[in-house]
Amino acid sequence: MTSLAFLKGHGTENDFVILPDPDNALDLSAAAVARLCDRRAGLGGDGVLHVVRSAAHPEARSMADEAEWFMDYRNSDGSIAEMCGNGVRVFARYLQYAGHVEAGDLAVATRGGVKRVHLHKTGDVTVSMGRAVLPEEQATVTVGAHSWPARNVNMGNPHAVAFVDSLDDAGDLLAPPPFAPAGVYPDGVNVEFVVDRGPRHVAMRVHERGSGETRSCGTGACAVAVAAIRRDGADPSVTGEPVAYTVDLPGGTLVITELPDGTVEMTGPAVIVAAGEFDPAWITETAFA
Numbered sequence: 001m002t003s004l005a006f007l008k009g010h011g012t013e014n015d016f017v018i019l020p021d022p023d024n025a026l027d028l029s030a031a032a033v034a035r036l037c038d039r040r041a042g043l044g045g046d047g048v049l050h051v052v053r054s055a056a057h058p059e060a061r062s063m064a065d066e067a068e069w070f071m072d073y074r075n076s077d078g079s080i081a082e083m084c085g086n087g088v089r090v091f092a093r094y095l096q097y098a099g100h101v102e103a104g105d106l107a108v109a110t111r112g113g114v115k116r117v118h119l120h121k122t123g124d125v126t127v128s129m130g131r132a133v134l135p136e137e138q139a140t141v142t143v144g145a146h147s148w149p150a151r152n153v154n155m156g157n158p159h160a161v162a163f164v165d166s167l168d169d170a171g172d173l174l175a176p177p178p179f180a181p182a183g184v185y186p187d188g189v190n191v192e193f194v195v196d197r198g199p200r201h202v203a204m205r206v207h208e209r210g211s212g213e214t215r216s217c218g219t220g221a222c223a224v225a226v227a228a229i230r231r232d233g234a235d236p237s238v239t240g241e242p243v244a245y246t247v248d249l250p251g252g253t254l255v256i257t258e259l260p261d262g263t264v265e266m267t268g269p270a271v272i273v274a275a276g277e278f279d280p281a282w283i284t285e286t287a288f289a
Contacts, residue, residue: 003277006036006043009094011086011125011270013215013251017045018094018272024056030078035283037076043278046214047084048074049091060109067107067114069095075210083112083156085218089125089270092117097272112156125270129155129219131262132226139184141191143171150179150191151227155264157209158189159223163231167195170205173213192220194228202228203248215251222264225256236260 004026007018017036019026028050037045050072054060060070071091073084088108095101096119103119116128133154141150141162146169150160160179164170170177170193177191188209197203204224206217225245229235234243236258244257254268 002279004280005277006275007094007097007272008043008045008274009049009090009270009272010251011089011216011218012249012254012268014084014086014217015045015215016047016049016087016090017043018049018051018090020051020094020098022051022053022056024052026050028072028074030074032280032283033074033078034076042283045076046208046211047076047081047087049087049094050074051091051094054109059111063109063114067109069100070109073110075208076212077210079210080111081157081210083110083115083219085127085129085155085220085222085266086216086268086270087218088115088117088127089218089266089268090272092119092125092127093270093272110156123269124267126265126267127218129222129264129266132222132258132264134226134230135184137184139179139181139189142178142180143169151223151230152184153223153226155219155222155226157219158185158187159192159220160185160189161192161194161224161227163194163196163227165195167193167203167205169193170207173205173207176207176209190217190220190223192217192224194224197246197248200228200232200234200244201246201248205250216249216254218254218266218268221247221249221254222256222266226258226264229258237262 054064054070118126148162150162206220257265
C-alpha cells in the first residue's frame with residue numbers, strides 16, 4: 001500500500017480526519033490515530049472518522065439493514081468513542097461529497113445506535129440523536145478550589161453538565177476536570193461548563209473525554225440543552241410542546257430541539273475542507289495491516 005486517501009472536515013470547528021475504507025481493509029491502531037490527529041506532526045484533528053460499510057464491520061453488521069454506512073469514530077488519543085454528534089454531521093456531508101448519498105434523509109450506524117440524518121440543501125445537517133438518558137446518580141465537578149453539581153446526561157456517551165457563572169470558571173481544560181464520586185463515570189466523562197446568554201440560549205465549553213478541550217461537541221451541546229430544559233421546567237414530555245435551545249460553542253452555534261417523545265435533534269453546519277493522500281509509512285511501519 002503506497003498511499004491512503006484522506007479528507008478533512010469540521011462541524012462548528014470540531015475537526016476530523018476522514019478515512020474512506022468501505023471494505024474495512026485498514027487495521028487502524030490507536031497509535032496511528034493519535035499520529036494522524038497530531039496537529040504538528042500529523043494531519044491534525046479532534047478525531048478520526050473511519051468510513052466503513054456496515055456489512056463489512058463486525059460491530060455494525062447487525063445494523064446493516066437499517067444503515068449502509070458505519071461511523072467507526074476514534075478520539076484523537078486513539079481511544080474508541082460511542083458517538084460524536086458533530087462527527088455524524090461531517091460523516092453525512094462526506095457521504096454526499098463522495099456521491100454515496102444525495103440531500104435528504106439517510107441513516108448512519110454508530111456505536112451509539114443508528115442515527116437518522118437530514119442533509120439540508122442550505123448546507124446545514126440535522127441529526128436525530130435519540131433520547132437522552134438521565135441517570136439518577138449525580139456527580140460534582142471541580143476546577144481549582146471551586147466545585148459544582150453536574151447533571152448526569154447520557155447521549156450514547158456520558159456527560160456531566162455544570163452551570164457556572166463564567167466560562168472562565170472552567171480553567172484551561174488541558175486535563176480532565178476531576179469529578180466525584182468516581183463510580184458515577186467508571187469509563188470517564190465529557191464535562192460541559194455552561195452559562196446563560198438569554199431565554200433558551202446558553203453558551204458552553206467542553207472537555208471531551210480522550211480529546212481535551214475542543215471547539216465544539218455535538219453530543220455535549222445536546223446534553224447541555226437537555227439539562228437546561230430540565231432546569232428551566234420546560235420538559236417537552238410534560239408540556240407536550242417541542243422546545244429548542246440555541247447553544248453557542250467556541251467554534252460556532254448549534255440548535256438543539258427536544259421533542260415531546262424525548263427525541264433530541266441537533267442542527268448545524270458540516271464542511272469538507274480538503275482531500276488528499278498520505279504515505280502511511282510516516283505513521284509507523286506497522287500502523288496499518
